[in-house]
Amino acid sequence: MSRAIKDGLQKLQQYVTSTKSRLTKIVNGQGDAGTRAVPAQTGKDDAEIGLRLDYGDKFTKSGKEYRRYKLQVNKQAANPTLKAMAAKNSHKVWAEADLQINPAPDNADQVAADFFSDLEKDLDAKTK
Template structure:
């Protein structure tokens, strides 16, 4: 049975996939390091999902630029387990994913980039 942290990650990825603008935020590497990529602070998605994707630094790999995204838990999570974990260290990074900064992807390339993003977050998850 998946942990509550993994379930929260899955709910967050599903939330990102529901909206083209949310996907674009991630795939275009938008945002300032330390700020949220998704979901927006406040509102019911933030507490219901119980986790967030924060914008990380830009890194270079093989001559290409990538944006690192960080998966973290929220202090205001509805789920008591997630809330307790976040209270221990609200800045703890449970997973990361690096996305190539590229603005002109085809629809197929976008789908592949989102799958890669999801796979990295899942593979790198530390519970």
């Protein structure tokens, strides 16, 4: 796996978990499929992190509702490796992970930790 993507994923996790509102936004699955979840496209965080999470489809499994999230590289990435990857294909999905949104999870912090772990595992599997 690219070191740049792994570093960006850690920054993204820190960004999401650093404020309750960002964490709640992800855990609740608010947003339309195909739109950006985090970080906001404007501002320094977008370039500094270099990665983004986009909303995927909602689906039901075993009576529970889930939201799929997709990890993609930003064209505005400050990291030259990420910027070059995005220049080739900014819509490439580098990793995906599903998050249960209904019923809402009890421990948002643990759910987020598991979610980012799932993203990293999928990234490892797709980049081997």
